[in-house]
Amino acid sequence: MSAMSVMSVVATLLQVVAVLVGAPLVVGGMRQVRARLEGRAGGGVGQPWRDLRKQLRKQQITPLGTTVVFALAPAVVAGTTLLIAAILPLISLGSPLDPAADLFGVVGLLFLGTVALTLAGLDTGTAFGGMGSSREITIAALVEPTILLAVFALSVPGQSANLAAIVAAAADNPGQLVSPGSLLAFVALAIVIIAETGRLPVDNPSTHLELTMIHEAMVLEYAGPRLALVEWASAMRLTVLLGLMANLFLPWGIAGADPSPLGILIGFVVISLKILVLAGALAAGEVFIAKLRYFRVPELLAGSFLLALLAVTASYFFATPTN
Amino acid sequence: MTTALHEFPTVPTPGQTLRAARRARVHAVLSGGLTAALGTVGVALGLSVIFGGPRELRVGWLLPLVGVQLNLDALGGLFVAVTGAVSAAVGIYTVGYARREHLARFPLTVLPLFVAAMMLVPAAGSVTTFLLTWELMAAASLVLVLSEHHRAEVRSAGVFYAVMTQLGFAAILLALVLLSAAGGGDSFDTISASSGDIPSGTRTAIFLLTLLGFGSKAGLLPLHAWLPRAHPEAPSPVSALMSAAMVNMGIYGIIRFDLDILGQGHPSPHWWGLTLMIFGAVSAVFGVLQASVATDLKRLLAYSTTENMGLITLALGAAALLSSYGAMAVAALAMTAALLLILSHAAFKTLAFLAAGSVLAATGLRDLDKLGGLARRMPGTTVMFGIAALGASGLPLGAGFVGEWLLLQSLIHSPHDDTTLLMLVMPLSVGAVALTTGLGIAAMVKAFGVGFLARPRSAAAEAAREAPASMLTGMGLAAAACTVSAVAPVLFGPLLERVLTALPTLGGEAAGPMLGAYLRLPGVTGSIAPGLIAVALVVAVLLALALARWGGRHRPAAVQAPLWACGADSLSPRMQYTATSFAEPLQRVFDNVLRPETDVEVTHYAESQYLVEKVTYRTLQADPVEQRLYTPVVRAVTAWAQYVRRAHPGSVHLYLAYGAIGLLVVLVVAR
């Protein structure tokens, strides 16, 4: 490894650490925005961190009859998310792992985490675990077409599905970002992220009623450190996906492939701001909507699929000639 | 299972039982060993042909007039090697399986024959030889499907399979006769050399007929119906061979005749590639939809075969379409995707059927609704099925991932400057592939999560015990192949490159993708490193586990506790989600396509209509294509046969008259 890429390794490590530390704060911030808009005082931005620290000090309970799938699933979800955090161009473009996985690979890793958790839900052998798994996997199956088509649409301008190439192409040619294709892809991807991270109107993360749960129903049996890992991972997933969204459609302020320390600092501040703004907007939007009935969700996803399809076609037909 | 009882209707003496057991063991070892040995020879032969150049063998005396001509080139070598590898794993597995499931002597004898026939198909160098070996393969497989012929479902599946496979053969026969007549010869070399002169009408007819014949062998829609019937009813090693190796022969036929031989003369028209893509996409989506709602483990796997053959056909079609537009580099990418998908599908489908077989042998069950809890009782088999399911779901670290990734890359990198057709077809294909992957994940999560995890849903599943070592070894071989294609497809790199070079019509001259530690695509920016992802993921998971240890010294000791039953004392295993309930949302979402028959019956107490005594819910998921397409056709044929039957009143005089008239007609026509 040459001396040049040392800084990009530093930037990647910083990305991972920042996601680890910052993700609970993002969730705390979102809850706080919601609380204030609803006239409540709210638990404060640091509440998820307090909850995490507390869960990490609690007893670990392994339900009788569960297998290693149940025990390892939280680590797999967290691991895939950490790996995604290392691959994405959040702070700088030159992640050493960028050539190892393109956007298709990232989507695959995301689904690997989802699958691990659905298997854990089934592994408990409870009615609610199975119910949550069944719902989660149905949504995941229907999200996949949209997400891959959105990737397709995004890969057209840069002629590559590798993230650094997509982001660099968008930064070089910002006019592309307001093209119909890009805007449609933005909306499609936003719906997908909402569905994949279990936010309203697809899933209500703060429900107490098991029968209305999707994501929460799968993790009802987790306690203590494993629960902490699950919640940490789900916060990280949200953060990472918001960061991806931010840099795909607002590709500015990202340090280059061979960043300077100042570039890394600027990149860190800029991505943090972008994520906070997006998260705040998402939380504010959630105040105005209610959860969709489960069997209306496929309609929403079919709509997003159509948008993504239009995005690809539009990006073909309106593509600026590159040569 | 009761075949052994059939052979000994009287109560056998202890000596007889012992002798019978010894004989059964010898049969199992002989048959399995021979199959595995043939498989190993096949792998060696295939590899030697791919790397060492084509081989020829002509046996003039074996067939009257034309003789048998064997001509193995790189493309055929690949299919022989894949068949051989599958057979090697299946052979070892059969040693244990035959004894546990009491396979009779006859199917055990036919098994190596079937393998030999399958390996001869890609080696055939002339039309006659090809037809002969093809029919040999079909007949052998039919005999094997009928192994447990005393069960009615097996017989029904056998009839279905026999009719469809013979209809497919008829189509192939017609196509190859046309090809041979138009190409002016029997051997493939002769035909290839003159294939440019074949008139376009004949070419079209040959293409459509071969698509019909080979498509039915590959299980493409709407000719897939034999697959979900025959595969579940055949003994599992046979299912594995059929699903992982025999269906490939359909793909081989399409490549050989439509893309290779007919492509030699001039490039195929656009609509050929398009047709292949449409058939592929429809088969993939329909197959995976059926798999995602299936509750029979082996039926699910059979539909997954239709799905994967659909994806492979889609890739073939993309390669043909792109090369017809002159985009040779991307066409080569699509072709590589097809070949890699064939390899990975063979690996994970072998493993999946073998694991399903060991579940069947241990529990006697294929119904996922009654399985569960096998992870604790059969840990080895569970790990094997897990590897197979991961491969089938197309997720990273799974065998199918790299192939699907290449396919997607070839679709998104197709040229779109001025070809409206490509601009429309490619996004829709990506959508179809993506929907297939998404639903494939759901199907495999269901198969693994409901079938192997959780708690047993029946006494039979409760009493399951692990498969014997030979079965695990056979599965281990297939699992190793899965792992290689998941994390180190680089090992297949040189192999695929040689095969691709042998297919000049599909961009063979253009550089294929470089399958190094990083897979890099030629001409476009795009790379992936499955091995590196695997290592990085392991590191990340370890990091996550380390994070979970934080605060550990404040923590009370970990405990095991009964499940949270919402305050009640315990949860009965019947309260778990079953495969049916797991798939119910998907079934509802795709109601229009799947057309399930659901029936809710509410019985009230006689005293009051407001009090419900019981609610019965019944759901049946049949194959809608079969019901809508096959049933009317079968009914029409039956009606017609009734009509024709009137010509057979049983009078010998009349029959003699038929004979005389027939002879006269022949004489007049022949003159």
Add this chain to the structure above:
Amino acid sequence: MSWTSKIRRVGRMAEPATPTPTNPANTVEPPTGVTGSLQLRHVDCGSCNGCELEIAGAFSAVYDAEQFGVRVVASPRHADGLIATGVVTRNMHQPLLNTLNSIPQPRVVIAVGDCAVDGGAFAGGYAVVGSVADVIPVDVRVPGCPPSPAEIIAALRTVTGR
């Protein structure tokens, strides 16, 4: 009136918080030692639902117990504490024990309302096993029939320490 203008006009509904309880005599050490985080699983052992209404009030926008780090969760596995209301009836005796045993250690038990604290009006009834304290060890008692949301919150804050 649109939602946005309503949000603007209403502003903050939650009452300003009173100072954090610091008197060690009245406070309970947070079960894990981490202050400001308490997740509760609620069990109605046989309540008249008066206490439920008040608990719901405590988590409403006006009282907003969440600002002190308290949340009600669905699964006892996620909880640090049991919040029990009502007198323990025979039918709810075993479910109460099952719920408590499903909560990972360390944990607290909070009895809300007179019935839960000492049996209240139902003490000695034929269908009654006893108060919550008769059945399981109770750490925090909130007397009152029913206790007001402010009283419930004050008691919860002695546990969260916030």
